[in-house]
Amino acid sequence: MTTNGLPSARDTILGRIREALRLPAALPHMRSHAAEAAAASGAGLTILPADVARPWLPDGGETPAERLALLTDNLAKLRAEVHRVADAKAATALVAGIARDRGWRKVAWHDHPAVEPLATALSCETQQVDAGAFDKNALEACDAGITACEAAVAQTGSILVSSGSCGGRALSILPHVHVVVVSLDQIVATLGDALDLVRSHHAGRLPSMLSFITGPSRTGDIERILVLGAHGPKELLVILIG
């Protein structure tokens, strides 16, 4: 209620919703037995069990080897650049070499055990986004940003980053190149598995942003022709360690 006694917009809307839902709606016309059985079992209003949905979605890989293969295949199709290295030392050398070859003048990073060694080994100027006050103008001037990740999804080729563990929101989206460090044990099969991880890992204390990154930024708005690097990073470099 508002102070003058008239119902608030909130109360009006919720009231309308309750009134509207007094009449039940029929279930959608379904084609599969599994979904019909699931719906019927709850006698009307049910939550769809996750295992009803997941078997019908694209494959996520049964074994770690399959998942790795699927992930790299999907990333390649997405035009992400994939590099496989044995350990952090090799990753450090790789990224330093790439930065030199491509003439990166300034690289942004955040304080994370997987990222710090890579950043400190660079010979060019670096910008740590989580040291002191955030400087968006300085970040805008960076050629590349290096982040860790929370998971990599084989099913879709997606990389999950969070504002909590991956250097905030802008680091993985503003620089022209996004370098993300993934260790093989972070690979999960499906989007559903990644969301389970979110739920279990962040229970009660969600980071303010979680983002599934599926390839470099792109648009098809001009004559439906694919162009990479619309606003987000034009290049996505995935460093797989392990």
Place this chain on the structure above:
Amino acid sequence: MTPGSPTADPHPVHEAEDPHLAKKKFLHDAAEHVRDTSHRAFVRKALGGYYTSRDTQKARYRDWEQARDAASLAKWSAVNRLDELLPRFVAAFEANGGKVHWARTADEARDIILGLLRAVKAKAVIKSKCMTSEEIHLNAAMEQDGYGVVESDLGEFIQQLRGEPPYHFVFPCMHVRRDEISDLFGKHLGTPPTDSPEELTMIARRHMRRLYVDADVGITGANFLVAETGQISITENEGNARLTAALPRVHIALAGIEKVVANLDDLAVLLPMLATAGAGQPMTCYNTLYAGPRRPGECDGPEEMHLVLLDNSRTAILADPEQRDSLHCIRCGACLNVCPIFKNVGGFTYGTTYQGPIGSVITPHLRGLADWNHLSGASSLCGACTDACPVRIDIHHHLLHNRRNAARSTPNRLERLGHRLFVTVASRPWLYAAGGAVFRNTLWLMKKLRPPLLRDWLATRDLPPAPPRSFRSEWRSRS
């Protein structure tokens, strides 16, 4: 300086005036558009690539039809428990530090947002794609209040410069050729001509970068509102929504109340299907969950996050159990992509925010059945839309339902008389046979006289001569 943007309402039809105005305009625009064969061919060509990619992605699903079942059940469960789930979402979002504002109407939503802009002393506003903001005509209102608004999505940006609303709610400028875009950028941004889509995109990218960094308010939509966790989910390819919600000090999101899903699991189905049906992709580039403003310990992000929840007649659709499933719509645009009407009349002919089949279903509810029912009539009911819908909305049957509702509430007297006459004849076989005989014997004359409906047929199509005998007469001769 805001790039040339419309101050006039892009949808000038006013319900208070001639109620048939919308229909007259539709018929006029449709006739004009079908004559533009090069435009139609261009759009058809653009969609050709979509069909191929979509089919490739569908084939990756172990069972696409069962996945559709799962997706439709996920939305059905959410919409039919909105009374429970919407408050749950709001409580969780507020616990995350977000602020919720409730808007019963488009006017209220605009006022709330303008109020927020004033309260935070906004100077520069950047927007990412939000069809709900089109629905409430937000941009025009913001401009009137003196705020420079820039649409950051490339397609929306192009449409903003052209002074046009979006042509399609997923591909806003699918009707625009690259040379037209080059001229547009030359005129508004002073850039040299180019026929490379890549270079044109880079022009927009460079132009936007300063705007993201300098904006103090970012306005986004939301594809889903997750009740379990109090997060809003935004799906995009370009990264402009991510930037809009990363750098400005204040994030304002606008979403219809029907966007609720029960839990995160639902996104495991809905996100891939939205991408597959909408754009022929396995997933779009960025699918982002925002729980609220930046958390202590996070190095960047907005200090404030506001979510404006909009009703604007959605509760009226909710109250109609027959058509309630039209609220399941995830705005993928698949129905537009397969609709022969859309392909032949184009996105602007509809004259309203939501085009295509789903738009034709909901617009009469959002803007009045009497004024907008012609959108439900302008369909051959082929059903391609219903087949394409990832959440199994009974789209083409709802067009029939709208027609029935209109016939009941605002019948066309002459038309109803005609149908009653036909029914009278069809209830009496002897009369029906006699009528058939009259028809067979006078068709030649009717073709000469060209009464109204026949005239419309004969303008572009021939009619065969009447058969010499009726089927029942032929059958009698057999035995």
Place this chain on the structure above:
Amino acid sequence: MARVLERLGHACEFRPAQTCCGQPSFNAGYWDEARTVASRAVEVFRGAEAVVGPSGSCVAMMRVFYPQLLAGTPHEAAALDLATRTFEFGEFLVDKLDVTDVGARFPHKVTYHDGCHGLRELRIKEAPRKLLRAVQDLELVECDEAESCCGFGGLFSVKYPMISTAMAEVKGSSLVRTACDYIVSSDPTCQLQLDGWLSRQRQKPRTIHLAEVLAGADT
């Protein structure tokens, strides 16, 4: 249609009491009026072992929409029952009689037009193609817009004639590109629309009904 069925050894009857399925009024939204016609039709076909129709749209009306239209009326049970016994001609041959070769000969190049009611309301896709492939000397090709609507849509064809014509143009052009002699259809209303456009455009192919091909209409 009767000729083909009788050749296969089935007795056919035509009930002269039948008139119209009522779809025009139903599609226009005049459901009360359509209900009058539907109630009558349901009685006309009472007791028939199978009701077979040469039109996807009429059969869809009776099988898919009658139960909805007559729900809550005294004819509801009869409508539900009729729905189990009503078939489109091609689907009846293949799915009910388990027949694909009816001994026909039709030495021409043809393409099949999937009428929307047949395709999407009755879920018919393979049946007519199986039948056509079994016809002697017939060459079957697919057009790239096989599943696209011809644009008839009942009164839509004259209430929104410019859109209807544009759709006929898209479909018709695709059909012409197959360089076929005939376009086979299972819906006379689609035939009216397509022939109307093809004739006006002075294009060669004409439509022919599936039943005519199977009965051996050899021109």
